[in-house]
Amino acid sequence: MFIHVPAAITAEWAYACLGGASFFALVFRHALADAAARAVAPLGAAFTLLALVTGSLWGRPMWGTWWVWDARLTSVLVLFLLFVGYIALRSAIDDEARAGRAAAILALVGLINLPIVKFSVDWWNSLHQGESIFRPGGPTIATVFLIPLGLMAGGYMFAFGALWLVRIRAEVWRRRALSLAVQAAAR
Amino acid sequence: MTEGKYAIFVWPAYAISALAFAWMLLDSLLSARRWKRKVAALERDRERGDQEGSP
Numbered sequence: 001m002f003i004h005v006p007a008a009i010t011a012e013w014a015y016a017c018l019g020g021a022s023f024f025a026l027v028f029r030h031a032l033a034d035a036a037a038r039a040v041a042p043l044g045a046a047f048t049l050l051a052l053v054t055g056s057l058w059g060r061p062m063w064g065t066w067w068v069w070d071a072r073l074t075s076v077l078v079l080f081l082l083f084v085g086y087i088a089l090r091s092a093i094d095d096e097a098r099a100g101r102a103a104a105i106l107a108l109v110g111l112i113n114l115p116i117v118k119f120s121v122d123w124w125n126s127l128h129q130g131e132s133i134f135r136p137g138g139p140t141i142a143t144v145f146l147i148p149l150g151l152m153a154g155g156y157m158f159a160f161g162a163l164w165l166v167r168i169r170a171e172v173w174r175r176r177a178l179s180l181a182v183q184a185a186a187r
Numbered sequence: 188m189t190e191g192k193y194a195i196f197v198w199p200a201y202a203i204s205a206l207a208f209a210w211m212l213l214d215s216l217l218s219a220r221r222w223k224r225k226v227a228a229l230e231r232d233r234e235r236g237d238q239e240g241s242p
Contacts, residue, residue, distance in 0.1 A: 003204045043211060050207045054200045061196050159208065166215040173222035180229035187236065 002149055004058055005133075006156035008051035008076070012117060014044030014160060015079060018086065019111040022104035032168075034100045035175065037107065038090060039167035043160060045083035052076060063127050071120035072128040079117060082110040 018040050024033035055073070056066045067073065086103050093099035121130045132140045139146055190197045 003200055007204070042214070046207050046211050050204060053203055057196045057200045057203075061193055159211075163211050163215050166219050170215065170219035170222050173219065173226050177222055177225040177229055180226065180233065184229065184232060184236075 001058070001145070002152045004051060004054040005149060006153040007047050007054060009153050010156045010160050011044060011048040011051050011076070011079060012114060013157065014040055014047055015082070015110070015114060017164070018044055018083075018107050019114075022107035025100060026104040026108065031175075032172075034104070035171040036164070036168050037104065038100070039171045040164055041083050041086045041090075043163055043167065045080060045087065047156075047160065048076065048080040048083055052080060059127070065127075068127050070126045070128060071124040072117070072126050075113060075117045075120050078113050079110075082106070082113060086110075 018037055021033045021037035021040065024030045025037055052073075055076075059068075060066050086107055089103045089106055090099045093102060118131075120126065121128050133146075133149075141149065
């Protein structure tokens with residue numbers, strides 16, 4: 001619980017960041033937002049895969065199965081595929097500006113999956129437990145579990161933020177290198 | 188150890204998480220370092236070219 005739940009929360013947050021950055025990149029043509037979107041996708045994919053794998057390891061002893069095609073698990077798998085699709089789409093188009101726009105549209109369309117992930121356990125019958133932290137009336141988890149869970153979630157989010165900043169910096173340097181290489185070739 | 192029969196599920200989950208974090212950390216830091224060096228090298232080349240081209 002202390003690694004699966006933080007990974008799942010971070011994965012959803014990462015997609016919200018991808019959607020937000022894609023919006024600014026697409027609407028305002030903001031280069032840094034585009035760099036931020038490109039930088040966050042691999043992290044989001046990693047956290048989502050981590051949530052799926054650790055959830056499967058939790059599900060086997062609790063539910064008696066590694067996987068079930070219920071709404072929560074399937075919608076998180078779709079989240080993972082959206083991250084992978086975003087990365088693949090950016091890599092598939094040579095023109096970086098066109099690739100950025102196409103991937104941003106995909107990311108924005110995929111935002112519809114976020115509330116589906118969040119409310120899937122309320123909308124459909126599911127083996128997955130219902131919402132027990134961010135719910136009206138407060139968390140239903142005992143404080144002795146809630147505090148370490150909160151600390152782990154905070155640690156995951158901090159790590160995600162730090163890694164994202166490092167990757168944005170790397171992406172800015174990559175673009176600078178490409179620009180310098182083009183200038184050198186034009187001489 | 189108090190995980191008992193669940194240890195076979197708990198420890199792999201921690202191990203996979205550690206591996207994922209190690210990959211994210213190394214990939215991010217090495218990529219940043221690689222592109223920073225590339226930019227420095229290209230800027231050095233450009234400065235050299237400017238000096239050679241100047242009268």
